[in-house]
Amino acid sequence: MAPTTQQPAEPAAPTRGKGRPRSAAADLAILEATRQALAELGWGGLTMGDVATRAGVAKTTLYRRWPSKNELVVDAMAILFDQLEVADMGSLQADVEAVVAQFADLLSRPETQAALLALFAEGSRDPQLRRRIQEQIVEPQKVLVQQGRANAQARGEMVPDEDEHAACEEIDIIFDTIAGTVEHRLLVSGRPVTQEWIHRFATLLLNAFPGTTC
Amino acid sequence: MAPTTQQPAEPAAPTRGKGRPRSAAADLAILEATRQALAELGWGGLTMGDVATRAGVAKTTLYRRWPSKNELVVDAMAILFDQLEVADMGSLQADVEAVVAQFADLLSRPETQAALLALFAEGSRDPQLRRRIQEQIVEPQKVLVQQGRANAQARGEMVPDEDEHAACEEIDIIFDTIAGTVEHRLLVSGRPVTQEWIHRFATLLLNAFPGTTC
DNA sequence: GCAGATACGCTACGACCAGTAGCGAAAGAG
DNA sequence: CTCTTTCGCTACTGGTCGTAGCGTATCTGC
Numbered sequence: 364m365a366p367t368t369q370q371p372a373e374p375a376a377p378t379r380g381k382g383r384p385r386s387a388a389a390d391l392a393i394l395e396a397t398r399q400a401l402a403e404l405g406w407g408g409l410t411m412g413d414v415a416t417r418a419g420v421a422k423t424t425l426y427r428r429w430p431s432k433n434e435l436v437v438d439a440m441a442i443l444f445d446q447l448e449v450a451d452m453g454s455l456q457a458d459v460e461a462v463v464a465q466f467a468d469l470l471s472r473p474e475t476q477a478a479l480l481a482l483f484a485e486g487s488r489d490p491q492l493r494r495r496i497q498e499q500i501v502e503p504q505k506v507l508v509q510q511g512r513a514n515a516q517a518r519g520e521m522v523p524d525e526d527e528h529a530a531c532e533e534i535d536i537i538f539d540t541i542a543g544t545v546e547h548r549l550l551v552s553g554r555p556v557t558q559e560w561i562h563r564f565a566t567l568l569l570n571a572f573p574g575t576t577c
Numbered sequence: 578m579a580p581t582t583q584q585p586a587e588p589a590a591p592t593r594g595k596g597r598p599r600s601a602a603a604d605l606a607i608l609e610a611t612r613q614a615l616a617e618l619g620w621g622g623l624t625m626g627d628v629a630t631r632a633g634v635a636k637t638t639l640y641r642r643w644p645s646k647n648e649l650v651v652d653a654m655a656i657l658f659d660q661l662e663v664a665d666m667g668s669l670q671a672d673v674e675a676v677v678a679q680f681a682d683l684l685s686r687p688e689t690q691a692a693l694l695a696l697f698a699e700g701s702r703d704p705q706l707r708r709r710i711q712e713q714i715v716e717p718q719k720v721l722v723q724q725g726r727a728n729a730q731a732r733g734e735m736v737p738d739e740d741e742h743a744a745c746e747e748i749d750i751i752f753d754t755i756a757g758t759v760e761h762r763l764l765v766s767g768r769p770v771t772q773e774w775i776h777r778f779a780t781l782l783l784n785a786f787p788g789t790t791c
Numbered sequence: 792g793c794a795g796a797t798a799c800g801c802t803a804c805g806a807c808c809a810g811t812a813g814c815g816a817a818a819g820a821g
Numbered sequence: 822c823t824c825t826t827t828c829g830c831t832a833c834t835g836g837t838c839g840t841a842g843c844g845t846a847t848c849t850g851c
Contacts, residue, residue: 382797383847389799406702410837421800426839433621473701480698483765487691488619493767501766535768536778540754543761548753551697551760553711564750571785596826597818603828624808635829640810792851799846807838817828 385428392418393425397439401474406436406481433481440478443469444500449507455515459565462507463545467556470549480550508538537572599642606632607639611653616688620695623650647699647706654696655713657683663721669729673779676721677759681770684763694764722752751786 396417400409411432415422429435447469449462469475486493512534515521524530544564548554610631614623625646629636643649661679666672683689700707726748729735738744758778762768 381849382795383799383849385798386847405704411839412837422838423801423840424799427798430839432838476701477698480694480701484619484691484694484698487687487694487764496765497767535766536774536781539762539766539768540758540778540781542765543757543759544754545757546765547757547760550701551710551756552715552749552753553707554749554753560750564754567750567754567785571781595820596824597820597828599827625810626808636809637811637830638828641827644810646809794851795849797846797848799844801843801845802841803843804841805839807836809836810834812831812833814830814832815828816830818826820825821823 389418389420389424390428393420393428393435394439397435398474401436401439401477402472405473406477409436411435433485436478437482440475443475447504447507449510449514451514454518455511455520456565456569458511458514459541459568460561462511463541463556463561463565464558466542467545467549467561470546471556476550504542505534505538508534508541533572537568540568603632603634603638604642607634607642607649608653608656611649612657612688612692615650615653615692615695617691619691620650620699623695625649647703647709650696650699651706651709651713654692655717657689658714658718661718661721663724663728665728668732669725669734670779670783672725672728673755673782674775676725677755677770677775677779678772680756681759681763681775684760685770690764718756719748719752722748722755747786751782754782 393414396414397409400414400417404413409432411425412422414435415425425435429438447462447465449458452458452461470479482492482496486496512521512524512530516523545556548556548560607628610628611623614628614631618627623646625639626636628649629639639649643652661676661683663672663676666675684693696710700710726735726738726744730737759770762770762774
């Protein structure tokens with residue numbers, strides 16, 4: 364999921380190479396300050412004025428780059444989702460546990476939770492944004508499932524796919540189950556995702572899906 | 578989940594049967610107006626003044642019943658989830674399918690999606706709100722899983738629980754899996770939940786959990 | 792170097808909203 | 822008929838988002 368981020372994250376008026384260029388250092392400082400402030404104060408406590416002060420920047424500078432607080436925070440967080448990867452740990456169970464652990468780790472941070480849910484919420488009201496979310500965040504994550512299956516099949520743990528269409532649907536359902544369960548536990552139920560929980564969940568998951576030959 | 582709602586939903590100062598009683602019609606109008614406004618405008622766009630206007634009521638009337646915007650919105654949404662019920666359809670599979678269908682039906686309405694996501698998003702920013710969501714919306718839903726298990730055990734489809742603690746954890750994981758998967762498919766992936774999908778999902782679910790004797 | 796163009800920091804300001812206070816009037820309870 | 826409580830209304834405080842206007846700093850093109 365590495366190539367997901369789009370552009371250098373500033374959707375505001377792009378510089379056109381004439382006068383004084385925008386300070387790249389300010390961008391970094393602002394994004395970092397946003398992450399920090401969000402972690403410390405939570406969404407409700409975070410104010411644009413505070414972010415500006417932390418970044419050593421005027422509040423107006425923030426608004427020259429991001430049209431609103433929402434966009435700023437989402438951009439500050441979006442980078443994090445590109446880090447997920449599925450490594451070949453030697454067995455399907457281990458692979459599933461590893462990727463669930465990464466996913467859970469990412470979603471355990473309160474800032475990430477707030478930013479992601481804000482994004483989803485806004486997306487539910489704006490079809491265009493919703494499409495972007497799916498193209499840039501949801502779909503890429505499915506590749507993880509596909510790759511995990513491919514690895515398992517290469518290791519002989521799983522019979523190869525016969526029906527292309529059925530396999531595709533199965534990937535959908537697996538993806539929704541993994542992502543949905545972890546998200547629900549962390550974002551809604553508000554319970555932690557421990558190593559033990561991951562193990563139990565992965566075991567159940569492998570029980571549920573036939574086609575594994577181990 | 579019918580017997581879940583506590584009191585007539587007004588946690589504010591309860592009437593003590595002396596003077597003019599509170600208008601029940603106003604309550605309904607306010608809650609309905611809240612849901613509508615939340616779906617239309619999102620959390621940020623929803624204002625107490627607007628809700629009051631939509632409900633044909635003074636803003637002060639809102640604050641006489643609910644101490645803050647948070648409480649009002651939680652109450653307005655919680656009602657929707659009180660309608661879920663687990664009926665004894667004769668088999669565990671049928672019971673699961675029935676309750677999933679109800680849940681999916683509820684979450685299929687775009688207004689509900691928008692409103693619920695707005696609530697979750699805000700909850701991730703405000704710990705107090707988050708606790709209320711859990712107490713009033715999440716926890717009560719677990720009763721559905723408990724009751725489904727009890728029914729299955731009474732029918733002899735499932736062995737009775739031996740370890741209380743283990744059973745409790747299993748209920749947690751089942752609940753997160755069902756709710757999370759359906760929510761993710763509808764709210765994030767944006768794909769429909771058909772009868773056929775429900776059937777496949779329920780089948781997988783029963784595969785995953787041992788202890789069923791059929 | 793020297794213009795022109797643009798970003799920057801600063802201060803001040805408008806707009807909006809959560810939540811409160813106090814009033815007279817309305818509507819039930821006993 | 823009286824007493825109690827709710828109701829709508831208006832006005833208010835405090836805080837935040839987001840903008841406007843200004844003088845200054847910094848870079849590009851010539």
